[in-house]
Amino acid sequence: MNEEKNRMLESLGKKARAAEKTMRSLSGERKMTGLLHAAEALVSRTEFILKANEEDMKRAGKACMPASLQDRLALTPQRIAGMAEGMRQVASLEDPIGSIREMRRRPNGLLIGARRVPIGVIGIIYEARPNVTADAFALTFQTGNSVILKGGSDAISSNKAIVTVIRDSLEKDGLPFDAIQLIEATDRETTTAFMHLNDYVDLLIPRGGAGLIRTVKQNSSIPVIETGTGNCHVYVDESADIDMACRIIVNAKTQRLGVCNACESLVVHRDMLSSLMPALVPLLQEKEIELRCDETALPFVPGGVPASEEDWGTEYLDRILSVRTVSSLDEAITHINTYNTGHSEAIVTNRYDHAQRFLDEVDAAAVYVNASTRFTDGFEFGYGAEIGISTQKMHARGPMGLEALTTIKYVIYGNGQVRP
Amino acid sequence: MNEEKNRMLESLGKKARAAEKTMRSLSGERKMTGLLHAAEALVSRTEFILKANEEDMKRAGKACMPASLQDRLALTPQRIAGMAEGMRQVASLEDPIGSIREMRRRPNGLLIGARRVPIGVIGIIYEARPNVTADAFALTFQTGNSVILKGGSDAISSNKAIVTVIRDSLEKDGLPFDAIQLIEATDRETTTAFMHLNDYVDLLIPRGGAGLIRTVKQNSSIPVIETGTGNCHVYVDESADIDMACRIIVNAKTQRLGVCNACESLVVHRDMLSSLMPALVPLLQEKEIELRCDETALPFVPGGVPASEEDWGTEYLDRILSVRTVSSLDEAITHINTYNTGHSEAIVTNRYDHAQRFLDEVDAAAVYVNASTRFTDGFEFGYGAEIGISTQKMHARGPMGLEALTTIKYVIYGNGQVRP
Numbered sequence: 001m002n003e004e005k006n007r008m009l010e011s012l013g014k015k016a017r018a019a020e021k022t023m024r025s026l027s028g029e030r031k032m033t034g035l036l037h038a039a040e041a042l043v044s045r046t047e048f049i050l051k052a053n054e055e056d057m058k059r060a061g062k063a064c065m066p067a068s069l070q071d072r073l074a075l076t077p078q079r080i081a082g083m084a085e086g087m088r089q090v091a092s093l094e095d096p097i098g099s100i101r102e103m104r105r106r107p108n109g110l111l112i113g114a115r116r117v118p119i120g121v122i123g124i125i126y127e128a129r130p131n132v133t134a135d136a137f138a139l140t141f142q143t144g145n146s147v148i149l150k151g152g153s154d155a156i157s158s159n160k161a162i163v164t165v166i167r168d169s170l171e172k173d174g175l176p177f178d179a180i181q182l183i184e185a186t187d188r189e190t191t192t193a194f195m196h197l198n199d200y201v202d203l204l205i206p207r208g209g210a211g212l213i214r215t216v217k218q219n220s221s222i223p224v225i226e227t228g229t230g231n232c233h234v235y236v237d238e239s240a241d242i243d244m245a246c247r248i249i250v251n252a253k254t255q256r257l258g259v260c261n262a263c264e265s266l267v268v269h270r271d272m273l274s275s276l277m278p279a280l281v282p283l284l285q286e287k288e289i290e291l292r293c294d295e296t297a298l299p300f301v302p303g304g305v306p307a308s309e310e311d312w313g314t315e316y317l318d319r320i321l322s323v324r325t326v327s328s329l330d331e332a333i334t335h336i337n338t339y340n341t342g343h344s345e346a347i348v349t350n351r352y353d354h355a356q357r358f359l360d361e362v363d364a365a366a367v368y369v370n371a372s373t374r375f376t377d378g379f380e381f382g383y384g385a386e387i388g389i390s391t392q393k394m395h396a397r398g399p400m401g402l403e404a405l406t407t408i409k410y411v412i413y414g415n416g417q418v419r420p
Numbered sequence: 421m422n423e424e425k426n427r428m429l430e431s432l433g434k435k436a437r438a439a440e441k442t443m444r445s446l447s448g449e450r451k452m453t454g455l456l457h458a459a460e461a462l463v464s465r466t467e468f469i470l471k472a473n474e475e476d477m478k479r480a481g482k483a484c485m486p487a488s489l490q491d492r493l494a495l496t497p498q499r500i501a502g503m504a505e506g507m508r509q510v511a512s513l514e515d516p517i518g519s520i521r522e523m524r525r526r527p528n529g530l531l532i533g534a535r536r537v538p539i540g541v542i543g544i545i546y547e548a549r550p551n552v553t554a555d556a557f558a559l560t561f562q563t564g565n566s567v568i569l570k571g572g573s574d575a576i577s578s579n580k581a582i583v584t585v586i587r588d589s590l591e592k593d594g595l596p597f598d599a600i601q602l603i604e605a606t607d608r609e610t611t612t613a614f615m616h617l618n619d620y621v622d623l624l625i626p627r628g629g630a631g632l633i634r635t636v637k638q639n640s641s642i643p644v645i646e647t648g649t650g651n652c653h654v655y656v657d658e659s660a661d662i663d664m665a666c667r668i669i670v671n672a673k674t675q676r677l678g679v680c681n682a683c684e685s686l687v688v689h690r691d692m693l694s695s696l697m698p699a700l701v702p703l704l705q706e707k708e709i710e711l712r713c714d715e716t717a718l719p720f721v722p723g724g725v726p727a728s729e730e731d732w733g734t735e736y737l738d739r740i741l742s743v744r745t746v747s748s749l750d751e752a753i754t755h756i757n758t759y760n761t762g763h764s765e766a767i768v769t770n771r772y773d774h775a776q777r778f779l780d781e782v783d784a785a786a787v788y789v790n791a792s793t794r795f796t797d798g799f800e801f802g803y804g805a806e807i808g809i810s811t812q813k814m815h816a817r818g819p820m821g822l823e824a825l826t827t828i829k830y831v832i833y834g835n836g837q838v839r840p
Contacts, residue, residue: 021757021781024780024781024783025780025781104802106800106801106802110791110795112801112802114818115779119813119814120783120813202813202814203813203814218641221638223643223812223814241836244836247836247838248836248838250838251838251839252838255838255839337441359535359831360444360445361441361444361445363444363540363829364829365829365830366829366830366832367829367830367831367832368832368834369832369833369834370833370834370835370836370837371530371832371833371834371835371836371837371838372837372838372839374838374839375530375832375837375839376830380526380839381526381532381830382524382526382532392643393539393540393622393623393827394539394622394623394643394814394815394827395814395815397827397828397829397830398534398828398829398830399830407813407814407817408817408818409783409784409785409786409787409817409818410785410786410787410796410801410817410818410819411779411787412786412787412788412789412791412795413789413790413791414788414789414790414791415790415791416661416664416667416668416790416791417790417791417792417795418667418668418670418671418672418675418791418792418794419671419675419792419794419795419800
């Protein structure tokens with residue numbers, strides 16, 4: 001790691017820490033105004049941002065980037081307006097900072113409360129979607145944190161432009177513009193050094209594909225919240241309503257394919273194969289879903305293909321669904337707990353005891369009875385925002401709204417108490 | 421790392437995971453009975469434990485272990501009874517597992533609640549205090565977790581005996597005895613490998629001195645909760661009541677010396693030096709506290725010695741207090757935020773605005789107005805137990821009771837909902 005890059009990162013870190021001090025005490029009103037003005041600035045400087053995005057798109061074209069990735073990278077006036085709208089939505093959410101859920105009076109008269117406070121400096125490492133830049137800023141700013149962004153090299157010009165527009169707007173408002181900073185170097189060495197900036201970064205959140213998340217998790221010495229990977233199952237229990245099961249499976253699998261809360265594996269009680277499959281298979285095949293089945297299920301699935309061991313652990317994010325037969329609820333739960341990624345799991349059942357046992361025994365961030373896994377989402381849960389879906393157990397689990405970007409601090413009001 | 425040790429750790433990990441599955445669904449009643457019986461077993465097998473402890477004490481004697489450490493290592497019938505009593509106290513606490521703070525009904529009819537669940541497998545790395553063995557077991561067992569213990573080599577015989585007694589008692593009760601396991605190898609290589617057992621351990625908590633905690637934090641790839649280090653300040657504001665200030669400082673500094681919530685540094689407004697010091701200095705000198713003062717304070721402290729830059733950042737855990745003069749609340753807050761370890765900080769004041777600003781702007785787990793820092797403690801906070809005091813911001817901050825050893829899982833009751 002060369003000295004110059006290290007100095008650059010340290011300098012960013014120091015500025016983020018300095019901004020954090022102001023951010024910590026900023027009123028909800030000032031944060032709201034800051035976000036609304038930044039949203040306005042994004043729209044009014046659309047031309048400036050589009051011009052920068054053109055540079056990224058030209059490089060992407062030369063590098064023969066796949067069309068789907070180019071689509072994620074491309075900005076349009078509508079997309080910039082969408083980013084601004086997202087910012088306004090976050091600005092309209094209640095400021096979580098400073099509130100105290102409960103103050104308890106201890107026998108000695110001390111009044112003790114846990115006050116919600118910002119975490120401090122949050123690092124976000126992401127790929128080539130420039131909208132994450134605006135999105136991550138809005139969420140961290142509304143929660144009183146400083147953010148240091150490390151976006152993908154493909155989007156560097158767009159990201160620089162977006163960050164410039166936001167910083168200019170904050171400066172005009174007399175707000176600490178160093179609350180948002182971008183690491184402009186995009187080489188791997190810099191990214192690795194960023195993951196060890198423990199003195200200046202309190203939390204790292206990777207946003208992107210499974211590879212990115214794994215790399216950050218394995219290399220960071222800063223605490224990381226893992227998000228994203230979802231090998232989600234729907235289990236059709238012996239007592240399930242066939243119509244409901246079909247609706248839920250079709251929705252969980254096909255409503256949107258490339259998302260972490262989509263269903264990747266169907267688990268079926270063997271006694272249900274003959275009634276479920278004739279109704280379900282045509283619905284899925286209509287949506288061009290390939291069915292990879294175990295030996296028991298295969299005869300019930302015209303056009304199905306045999307599944308291999310590897311299928312049970314695969315998050316396809318594609319038009320594929322694996323089908324596994326079980327002969328009991330126990331076997332279903334064991335199968336799911338063996339292969340799942342701790343994201344979202346559903347049972348379709350009419351048995352009260354099976355519903356309760358599934359909720360109790362399946363180990364995942366979100367466990368559903370008779371509903372689609374697609375609801376695991378900050379907006380659907382009513383948080384009004386989402387920084388990601390945590391699939392790990394520390395600090396935050398499941399959809400992360402604003403509160404996941406905060407911590408607590410105990411405030412204690414005394415009148416001279418000493419410990420006996 | 422040799423293969424055999426790796427296999428040993430993996431085997432422990434697998435057993436802990438298997439036990440976790442049963443632990444997760446154990447009722448509060450069965451956990452309570454298990455703890456009460458284990459406490460009984462500790463007492464009834466006192467001879468067995470004392471015999472093992474003798475081996476440790478003999479080795480300690482031969483190795484010329486300092487008397488204070490030998491005292492921490494030594495067990496007596498009273499101390500074993502104390503361990504059992506601690507276990508009974510934890511058994512009497514309300515089981516946090518399974519409760520849901522609030523279930524919200526979404527517009528689409530989904531009922532969504534965050535249920536408190538165990539974390540899974542918790543690793544505890546500690547030094548030569550055998551009582552931690554019983555203590556850590558009680559807290560992790562009551563919260564439905566499995567625990568893997570890695571104690572210091574000095575206490576290995578005592579730890580083996582205590583773990584054997586507890587496992588035997590669990591087995592007799594038909595409870596999963598692999599919910600408590602001890603790593604019997606005490607070499608450094610094994611400890612390092614333990615810190616990378618990510619597939620089998622969800623959380624590591626180091627308990628012991630600053631050196632141990634730093635080592636675990638720097639080397640573990642498993643999430644760690646840092647506990648313990650406390651460079652705590654008491655700030656005497658210009659409007660402070662002198663009597664109250666003296667009482668709080670003497671208590672915070674001297675009530676117990678070697679603890680993390682003891683005061684290590686006094687910060688004084690310059691206008692208070694002439695009134696505070698004549699009252700305070702004799703009280704502290706009576707307790708043989710050495711006062712290390714900056715230039716401004718020194719003339720007001722007969723017998724004081726000059727402080728060096730290093731003093732401001734030192735957690736003495738000893739009969740020493742540093743004294744720093746400031747000319748404003750701002751300067752006091754900046755000084756504290758520069759040198760503190762994020763543990764406990766107090767202001768003594770009669771000014772409403774200064775009290776509020778101190779609570780707002782000082783960055784620490786616990787911030788006090790007009791009370792001693794010594795109250796930062798799970799029992800004093802009313803949690804009935806304590807696994808440590810977190811000085812970091814992720815997952816848990818401040819005194820950690822049972823809840824810190826849990827996480828949440830969303831349970832969702834539907835009746836056929838799919839995402840539009």
